[in-house]
Amino acid sequence: MPAAGIDIARIGPGDGTIAPRSRMRSDAPEQSLDGAWRFRLSPSPWDAPDDWRTGSAAGEWDTIAVPAHWNLSGFGSPAYSNVQFPFPVDAPHPPDENPIGDYVRLFDLDAPLTHLRGRMLLRFDGVESAAEVHLNGVRLGSTRGSRLTHEFDITDVVAAAGNVLAVRVAQFSDGTYLENQDMWWLPGIFRSVTVLGRPTDGVDDTFLIADYDPATGQGTIDARIASTGSVSIEVPELGIRASADAAATLDAAPVGRIAVGAVEPWSAETPRLYTAVVSTPTETVTMRLGFRRVSTDDGVLRVNGRPIMLRGVNRHEHDPEHGRVYSPDLARRDLVLMKQHNINAVRTSHYPPHPDFLDLADELGVYLIDECDLETHEYEYVQWRGNPSADPAWREAFLDRIRRTVARDRNHASVIMWSLGNESGTGGNLTAMARWVREHDPSRLVHYEGDWSSRDVDVYSRMYASHDEVRRIGEEASEPLPIGISADEARRRTLPFIQCEFGHAMGNSPGGVREYWDLFEEFPRLAGGFIWEWVEHSITVRDDSGRRVHRYGGDFGESVHDHNFVIDGLVSADREVRPGLVDYAAIIAPVVIGVDETRETVTIGNRYDHVTTDHLRFTWRREVDGATIASGEFDVPSTPPRTRVELPLPARARGDVTARIADVITVGAALAASTTWADAGHVVATGQQLSAVPAVAATRSAPGADRFDRRGAPLRLGGLDVLSGPQVGIWRAPTDNDLAPGWDEPDLPPMAARWATARIDRMLTRVRSIDHGPHSLVVETRTGAPSFDTAIDARWSWSETPGGLLLTLELDPHGPWDVDWARLGIDLTLAGAPTGMQFAGRGPGPSYPDTDAGVTFGWHEVPASDLVTPHVRPQESGSRRGVRSAIVRTTAGAVRVQVAGGDALEHGVALTVSPWDRRTLAETTHASDLPEPLATHVSIDIAQSGVGTATCGPGVLPRYRVPARPASFALLFDTP
Ligand code: IPT
16 A cells, blocks of 8 residues: 555445435534645655645645645646546556645634534535545545545544644545546545534434325425434424424434425426425524425326426536536526526436535426436446446445435435436446435435346436437337246336437537437327536636637547547537527427418417416517518417417418518517526527528629639629639538447448548539520539549529629539538638628528527528637538528628529528638637638538437438439529
């Protein structure tokens, strides 16, 4: 054992702590030890000095903040890896290269604590990965379970003044084998340290199960209290005051049942909380109860007797500067943003979050799958040989983790399931955990994904299952059981199903979510899913010029890392909304609005599980060519959950008007009153109906030859010089998904590799003919891939109209194309850096064919900063779909482009206006390395591939692909 006094290679939980307790808000005195601590880092246990217990080391000590990670505080640097382990799988041993952080805090007790009659505890809420704790030279014990709470009894050791608290922390330990959770390795004391006064005869522990009986509307409280005093429970709002039998430990405490009469139930849609006060003569604890019942029957997941749909996301705790250090502002911002985007559930991947996060979830109304701090994913690398989950020697370590998880959080209404952990294979230790949970807390369900037999759990959970498989799972619930299946399998088929991870939001992603949602809606057994993941984990640093830049795996010199696989969120690390979130919000919207084509009626589907539509205001408006010509409000009758109504649209929504660009009806559902998470007027759902656009009928004449170069390409379009193009383009700068082999096509290379092989990223054009006709200039080109005989033939007819320059383009594939294209359109480079655009089309944000649920037709204005998505790893982004007319502005002028005919009339075109060309985007690894924009790169596409979710899950679904195909369309260019 190289480092003095810290054994970091033993199998088992920490030692010396008191039994895990519930987190309570109490009036007992407490003292925070957060703030500046003395700190010393040694590169290895072999180098760590022996004198750490007293803090009086001869060497130099630095200062560090608690809570913080030392490698984000100037001591070492962060490292990111996913499934692969940063050191050999040689359990329980960490490698010798294992930074050791010594922490020392000198403190006097605050006056209220010195006057306390009772005991004193020292609480650590998060230390990664193992700590050895000494107070005044006395060993208190050790911790394992980085994201779990550990409490030591210090009554007999602590003094009124002059205390020396010394904590030796190892970055890696035996515990690391259970904590391989696809995230940055961030050691240190990263959550608060607190001294707690425990008054004699105080409220030592509580477990209140607040149940709601949907049949009667009555609530009950099953209370267990640990105390040596006489305990009373009050719920003032319900007129409840009861005394409770208690015992010294919670396990020994009897269950006291209190009938509370009629209550309003808690759900994510109705986060009704009642204040309860548990008190003894010496201590008062304030709790918030949500009365609710979680159940399953017939394969249906229910809350308060009603089926529920989990519109979920996976959330890691991540702050771009401070890592997993809790920020109350970010936590609230996360939950508010989620609620504003119709999300109603969070899986706390892959560990219990900061305890305060649960208070917010109770209050704002979010269902939680609270996950234990457990993942042994590294064993996948060694075919699960020696997996701790299946080794009885590790059982106590596993049980300790789940006990700490459940004990701390069990009084929160928001928690509807306990998750045993993530990606830890199968084995008896997981079964033991599940058994303990069932005995301890019968009021919630057990979740774990890694064992598909599902023998230990109450919901069948999977990650990234294909659409076909999800459909089969939906169907099998209603099929007779096949003969000869195992008992486990028979039971599994009766469980509700969720996807605890799906829709991998890495880069320009996730596509195909709508198709999953359609399945969830179709089959009662399918109870929804959780997008992977909420927030990107980029870490920000200052570069040489002082700019704040986003970093990912490998940027800190790690030898084992997984690049940008940690940048996969619906929001950036700075909580900027990515387009995937806008899409998801619309897919999962609690109200579905359909306007029929004749504009006679509107259908309003209520997809809430618990509430009617009474809290919403419904409005409609009719816009013609950008001007609102009529609008109004609807009286929607109170529509019960999971039902729909059809209403007539007012006559003013119909009737003759001639539109040049579009005549569009928009119906919206918005909050009638402000809530804790949004203001009145916040839109929860939108439905639209759009008229077709008329073709441009104009007199045409041949354009002047001086307006074209010798190859027949225009020198200027509208008010802008053309620097290159237009030419045919079928490639895009590979998205993260394009670079990954889809799980549905495991034997095929990623799309980006197929494109590279087919060389569609470097096609060359030959002018085949130029014909100056009476009405037009006709240029024929062939654009082909080097080495191959595959090409796209184009016929460009240019004519002058009174309004501008009209291009009619016919495209025809030539040769044996067997690769799906990224897109089909034209590319041109215009003078000047882009300064913004205006467009009539679907927006305001970008979308692709399989991510366009959240964009609505309108007359949108886009500033330069929003033209493309600032993905941390640059890639294709920024396409606006359904565009009928647009003005592109650059520092050199502006051009207007309008859809004028052909295939584009019905669906418009997809317009991408980017400060960077695709080659630059494809070859730049970090957004901060992109050059200063010098020109404007415009693509106008008649077809585009979806984005899929191949980084984890299926690639682009067949209907969203672009196989070789002909196209013809017309565009009118002029000066705005
Ligand atoms: C899955 C993990 O559970 C999650 O932590 C994350 O790594 C995600 O993938 C990818 O970002 S595991 C994967 C191998 C299915």
